[in-house]
Amino acid sequence: TYYGHHIYNSHVIGHRMPSHAAPRPYGSMDNQLPPEPHAPEVSPRAPEVSGGTDMSGLPEVSGAPEMQQTVNVSRVYFGVMFDAGSTGTRVHIYKFIQKDPVALPVLDNEMYHAVKPGLSAYADKPDMGGDTIRQLLKVAKKTVPKSEWKQTPVILKATAGLRLLPEEKARALLDEVKEVFEESPFFVPNNSVSLMNGTNEGVLAWVTVNFLTGHLYAKTRKTVGILDLGGGSTQITFLPKSKKTVHTAPPSYIARFNLFNSTYELYTHSYLGNGLVAARLATLGALGADGLDWKVFTSSCLPKKFREDWTFGGLTYKVSGVPDGYAGYKLCYYEVMRVVKGVVHQPYEVKGSSIFYAFSYYYDRAVESGLIDGSRGGVVEVRDFKKKAKEVCNKMTKYRPISPFLCMDMTYITCLLKEGFGFKDSTVLQLAKKINNAETSWALGATFDHFNNFNIH
Numbered sequence: 001t002y003y004g005h006h007i008y009n010s011h012v013i014g015h016r017m018p019s020h021a022a023p024r025p026y027g028s029m030d031n032q033l034p035p036e037p038h039a040p041e042v043s044p045r046a047p048e049v050s051g052g053t054d055m056s057g058l059p060e061v062s063g064a065p066e067m068q069q070t071v072n073v074s075r076v077y078f079g080v081m082f083d084a085g086s087t088g089t090r091v092h093i094y095k096f097i098q099k100d101p102v103a104l105p106v107l108d109n110e111m112y113h114a115v116k117p118g119l120s121a122y123a124d125k126p127d128m129g130g131d132t133i134r135q136l137l138k139v140a141k142k143t144v145p146k147s148e149w150k151q152t153p154v155i156l157k158a159t160a161g162l163r164l165l166p167e168e169k170a171r172a173l174l175d176e177v178k179e180v181f182e183e184s185p186f187f188v189p190n191n192s193v194s195l196m197n198g199t200n201e202g203v204l205a206w207v208t209v210n211f212l213t214g215h216l217y218a219k220t221r222k223t224v225g226i227l228d229l230g231g232g233s234t235q236i237t238f239l240p241k242s243k244k245t246v247h248t249a250p251p252s253y254i255a256r257f258n259l260f261n262s263t264y265e266l267y268t269h270s271y272l273g274n275g276l277v278a279a280r281l282a283t284l285g286a287l288g289a290d291g292l293d294w295k296v297f298t299s300s301c302l303p304k305k306f307r308e309d310w311t312f313g314g315l316t317y318k319v320s321g322v323p324d325g326y327a328g329y330k331l332c333y334y335e336v337m338r339v340v341k342g343v344v345h346q347p348y349e350v351k352g353s354s355i356f357y358a359f360s361y362y363y364d365r366a367v368e369s370g371l372i373d374g375s376r377g378g379v380v381e382v383r384d385f386k387k388k389a390k391e392v393c394n395k396m397t398k399y400r401p402i403s404p405f406l407c408m409d410m411t412y413i414t415c416l417l418k419e420g421f422g423f424k425d426s427t428v429l430q431l432a433k434k435i436n437n438a439e440t441s442w443a444l445g446a447t448f449d450h451f452n453n454f455n456i457h
C-alpha cells in the first residue's frame, strides 16, 4: 500500500566553497557523474534552468550575488536514491542544479514516494520484493524527463531490516533489486545496490541535515548533530568540539570523510536492534525467541486488556498487556531500560550545548502523542518526552486509539535519550520531518556521496 507521495519545489538550498578554498575542476572528485551537461547557459540574474521537465521547479530567486557574477553556466541533473528500510522502501528523486563547479549543487526538487512493508518482509519471496521496486521505478520514470533517464543513476541502499536477515536472504533480495534496475532505462552504476553499514547511515544523515540547514561550508565548526530512530536501528552523529570525545569513544565510533578538501571527523554510531520496532520486541523479550506460535509476550508498557498478533520482519508474535498486573510509566521504564542499559555508549560531550536534530520515529511519536504539531515540527527538551511518556503511560485508555504501543515507544525514547546517550533533561531537540522542504533522511547525503565521493572511513 502506498502511504506517502509528494512532490515539492524548494527554494535554493545549496552552498559554495569560500574563495580561499582551492578550486578543483568540475568533476575531479566525482564518482560516475552524469556524462553531459545539458542545461542551457543562463543569465546571472535569472538562473531558471528546468524547462520542460515534469518536476518544473520554481525559478530561483536567491543566491549569493558574487556567485552569480562568477558563474554563468548551470547544469541540471537527477539522482534516484532508494532507501530500503526495515519498515518500508522509499524512493527519493532529486533534481540538482550545479551552478558552482566546486560547490555542492543546489537541490531544486525532491520527489518522495514510499511503500510498505520493507524489503525484509519479502525475505522468502524476493521476486515480490522486486515488484515493490518496480512500482517505485514507475514514479521515477514519471518524474525524471525521458531525455535524462540514461544518465540518471538509480541506487538502492538497505539498512537495518536487511542487516538483521540471514546473509543469503539479504543477498537474494539485493540481487533481485539489481535485476530490476538492469531492466529499467536508468543508469545502473557499479555497486548501485548494497547493504549500507551503520557508519555511513549516520554520516550521510548528518551530511543531509547540515546541508539543508546551511552548515556545510569548508572548515566550518558550527554544525548540528543528528538523532535518527528507525525501525531496526538508531543513529547518533555529531561533530565533536572536544578532543576528549574522540579519545574516549570506541575507535569504531569515529568516522572521517572528505568534503571541500578537508576531513571531517565525526562521532557516529548505529545501534542495530535499538530501532523503535526492534526495541519493542526486545522489551517484550521476543527478539530472537522461539516457539512463537504458543508463547504470549507481555509487558506493563501495554494496556492491560490489549492482546494482538503482531508481525515484524516476516515473523508473527502474540503480544499482550499484563491482564491482572500493573501497567504504567515506572514499570515500563524498568522494562525498556534492559534494552538500553550497558548497550548505548555515552559520548563525553553530549551534555554540552550542541543542537541536535531528531527525526524519523522521534518526530512521528512526538506528533502522535501531541508533543508537537505535525504540520510545523518543533523544538522540545528531553524532559518534554519524559513528561509526555508519563502522561501516555498513566492514561493508557485515552491514548490506546492512537496506538497501543505509544506508552512503550515514548518511554523507550525517553530512556534512550537520558540513560542511553546521557542527554540532560534540558537538552534541546529540534524535531523535523523536512528541512527547507526536503526530507530529513540519509538519502540526500548518499546521493551527494555518489557524485562527490566523500571517502567515508
Ligand SMILES: Nc1nc2c(ncn2[C@@H]2O[C@H](COP(=O)(O)OP(=O)(O)O)[C@@H](O)[C@H]2O)c(=O)[nH]1
Binding pocket: 083, 084, 085, 086, 087, 088, 090, 118, 159, 160, 161, 229, 230, 231, 232, 233, 234, 275, 360, 361, 364, 433, 439, 440, 441, 443
Ligand atoms: N518522512 C520521511 N520519513 C522517513 C524517511 N526515511 C525514513 N523515514 C522514517 O523512518 C522511520 C523508519 O525507519 P526505517 O528506515 O524503516 O528503519 P531502519 O531500517 O531501522 O533505518 C519511520 O519513522 C519512517 O517514516 C524519509 O525519507 N522521509
